[in-house]
Amino acid sequence: MSTAEETAGGEVAPWGEVTPDAARRLLVAAVEAFAERGYHATTTRDIAGRAGMSPAALYIHYKTKEELLHRISRIGHTKALEILRTASRREGTAAERLADAVSSFVRWHAGGRTTARVVQYELDSLGPDARAEIVALRRQCDAEVRGILEDGIASGEFDVLDVKGTTLAVLSLCVDVARWFSIDGPWTPDEVGALYADLVLRMVGASK
Amino acid sequence: MSTAEETAGGEVAPWGEVTPDAARRLLVAAVEAFAERGYHATTTRDIAGRAGMSPAALYIHYKTKEELLHRISRIGHTKALEILRTASRREGTAAERLADAVSSFVRWHAGGRTTARVVQYELDSLGPDARAEIVALRRQCDAEVRGILEDGIASGEFDVLDVKGTTLAVLSLCVDVARWFSIDGPWTPDEVGALYADLVLRMVGASK
DNA sequence: GCCGAAGGTGAGCGAGCGCTTAGCGTGCCC
DNA sequence: GGGCACGCTAAGCGCTCGCTCACCTTCGGC
Secondary structure, X not given: OOOOEEOOOOOEEOOOOOOOHHHHHHHHHHHHHHHHHOOOOOOHHHHHHHOOOOHHHHHHHOOOHHHHHHHHHHHHHHHHHHHHHHHHHOOOOHHHHHHHHXXXXXXXXXXXXXXXXXXXXXXXXXXXXXXXXXXXXXXXXXXXXXXXXXXXXXXXXXXXXXXXXXHHHHHHHHHOHHHHOOOOOOOOHHHHHHHHHHHHHHHOOOOO | OOXXXXXXXXXXXXXXXXXXXXXXXXXXXXXHHHHHHOOOOOOHHHHHHHOOOOHHHHHHHOOOHHHHHHHHHHHHHXXXXXXXXXXXXXXXXXXXXXXXXXXXXXXXXXXXXXHHHHHHHOHHHOXXXXXXXXXXXXXXXXXXXXXXXXXXXXXXXXXXXOHHHHHHHHHHHHHOHHHHOOOOOOOOHHHHHHHHHHHHHHHOOOOO
């Protein structure tokens, strides 16, 4: 059996690590509800209903509604960081690694837009402690991209005026894909990934 | 007297068109509350309290809480469209007009991040009719940017593979500024505008 | 000086919220 | 096959929500 499964929207949802089964069903239901209506507009009754359970069942597996968001956010950010790290640490020129990072990061945001939307846009609904933990993961994502840019500048591949600002812009561009991407639109996640990799290489002065 | 005033955060808020005075105070209070906590997490008691009025006073000037969001959204999108149109229709090369559009659009999203955050990220909280009206305004924003790109391609200034995708990416990059920009950060709105104008010119193959 | 319109308030309604609790069925251990 | 831990449900508590309503002030017109 695979650790990934498909939701109704054709997305890949790697929630295999969440056990037991009832806890995973509740978490998947919460991701869908949060993505559709936002954290504050989602009720615990709605989450439990989507998972085919009574409202009280939620509290057997999670202490509060916020704990659900926290778990989703941590798993999502960990996955995002892993994607960037894999691309950053592979072999190849800085341009190849940057293109790989951007295209795979964008593919994740487009293909898993339901999860990505929750992960990227519901951060402010977390309490201070949980938010601090997630913000630390974000800074690591930032560091991975900045590292590739610095490598490319050192090797003469890239021409970048403001490393910090360009890093932010690259990540911002990728993240915002989750906001506008639709599976009914004219592009597949792969196509957006390829388009964005090209745009980013141009931004750093590395286009052929 | 000017039609623009300053909020506590040093932002420009052109709400002079909203009358009478009590209605404007309520609207400004709603913008701040929605930006801080999101539409659904904001209570009508909070909005009225910020405006120094009782909860019931809100309903003298607005039929529902959603009408407040609708008015804010329409005014904000109209202003955004006006900014893009002004840049698009001035004289100059396509590169100059694109740089102007991006830098002024970004300045608006950074300087008026409170308003921009509500305008750009609370769209889904509107009902179907109101949302349709706002989406139409967005499409006009899209058309302005695409128009500049097509002019630049026709004149040979730009080298763009996918006009539709690049238009979307340019707008996405600018809009997302409202999500991450902070007045306490290392940049002024002007600096981000200049940085982004440079990045976008590179994206369309027009950098010097 | 009386009157009605405009703009405000305090109290509170019905609904729905996050979450709790008492108790029920089921399978596992001995 | 009796006891019990576990996963779950039905019912509902205390609270706060968006919104309403009866009433109060202020003020210009005559």
